[in-house]
Amino acid sequence: MTRPITDATVQSPTLQTLDMRSRDIFRRIVDSYLRDGEPVGSRSLSRILPSSLSPATVRNVMSDLEHLGLIYAPHVSAGRLPTQAGLRFFVDAFMELGDLAEEERRAIEAQMKASGEGTSLEHMLTEASQLLSGMSRGAGLVLTAKSEAALKHIEFIQLEPTKALAVLVSQNGDVENRIIELPAGITVSQLHEASNFLNAHIRGRTLAEARAEIERRKQETRAALDTLSQDLVEKGLAMWAGAESGLPSRLIVRGRANLLENVSAQADMELLKHLFEDLETQDGLVQLLDLAEQGSGVRIFIGSENKLFSLSGSSLVVAPYRDKDARVIGALGVIGPTRLNYARIVPMVDYTAQLISRMLR
Missing domain, CATH: 3.30.390.60 (Heat-inducible transcription repressor hrca homolog; domain 3)
Structure with missing residues (x-):
């Protein structure tokens, strides 16, 4: 059973300006980008659309979408890709989240419980970071905050x-x-x-x-x-x-190599370099925890929406985990390129955060 990530933007003026044909073409452009990372052209779209539309008609619709700031052409004669604003619009207005498959739930629960038996909290969280990295093919991230002892x-x-x-x-x-x-x-x-x-x-x-x-x-x-x-x-x-010197936090990141798999251009390497530098700054730790604390559940930050990763253009899916008193004591999530499989990663991060919170009670 699927559910929308939010109903907040379904009534946005932008969505109201799109007819069903425009919505269908926009969704297919985004789906193609999230799947392949490549621009898609009007001729390709006209072949896969269920209705019989000529490439010229599709080009006209794409021009309107470009005017709205939802897609852009990376090259003069290339197809179109979604902009960061387009991805945000897609996530808010169109994306539906399915529940994790039962076998995935059991796998997460088994690994987390095995890592939590007779080991330190840090070891358990390191395993969570590794787990999220392996399942998402992105970088798994866990921020541990020092508990406030008397x-x-x-x-x-x-x-x-x-x-x-x-x-x-x-x-x-x-x-x-x-x-x-x-x-x-x-x-x-x-x-x-x-x-x-x-x-x-x-x-x-x-x-x-x-x-x-x-x-x-x-x-x-x-x-x-x-x-x-x-x-x-x-x-x-x-x-x-920790405001004067040192931070009451530790960042655990696993799977950085996953972010390098599909990188070929030197410019992309520079973006990832910025990302790694951002992750290692002390201010970054505070910002990550602040991001998680500001929402009750999973939050999605696409590209420059999150100033921490504005230079690298990465996306972050993050959720807080809580102690026995329901206080936010850390955050976990996945970092990756903007074409993350959000529909799959959001419930994965959500379930893992809830599981850790239950284990800490």
């Missing part, structure tokens, strides 16, 4: 006049050591003052809870600490969150 203690140790070592200890025994910049003129007594204030209010709370508690006590904070110490308090919490 804090036990924080201490600032001055190293230089403008630098300090921040030591944060969680109640499960994890220790974070980071170098942070100090406000000008900070004193040792102010370091102790900031540590004491934090330790009085954060013990037993997660970072998110500690932030909320400090926010509630803003007025009290201002009264109890001078400006320099208050700045240090905020730096200490931000540092633990």
Whole structure:
């Protein structure tokens, strides 16, 4: 049984301007691109269309579609390919998603359960990345976010006049050591003052809870600490969150070689180089998690719609996974060329994310 990915754009002005003949020709151009990656011409379309249309009539329809920005000609005498806007329109208005085949569901479940027995969460997620890569023939991606354990203690140790070592200890025994910049003129007594204030209010709370508690006590904070110490308090919490240095995340990517299989042009190699560089940037990790958190289910980003991959022109299908408290703690998905098999990959990513969420409960 199939279902539309969304009903939001079915009533869009663009769709209303297309008659049934135009819709049929547009869908066949996109289907051909997703299948073969090659432009399709009017003569080829006229042979496969169920109605008897001349190549000239098909060319007129294609001209209208091009005027709407849905298709374009990569070369002067070539056939047509969908634009990124055309692909988005196709995904939103036309694409239907089928459920995963039962054998695919069983294969995903068996592999994930086998990887999760007696192993670390990271190992299980690495297997998920490898699994998505193998099934999609794209690159499987998993972003793991550090769980927020309850804090036990924080201490600032001055190293230089403008630098300090921040030591944060969680109640499960994890220790974070980071170098942070100090406000000008900070004193040792102010370091102790900031540590004491934090330790009085954060013990037993997660970072998110500690932030909320400090926010509630803003007025009290201002009264109890001078400006320099208050700045240090905020730096200490931000540092633990990864905003100052280091990130509370790790990116797992498997199957990069799959992205190279159909690459021949040097320009395409340069695009993939940009993609790999984007994946390795720290800002990229934050953006990926933000993308997943902004939606309740699977999200599709085509080409430049996602600024993280705007240079490489890649597509991303991503979904969040959650902990036992239904909090988003990571994301997984598939990266590939814009001609991904979206109808198959979306339910695959969705099911894998839901399965991991159930295993973490």
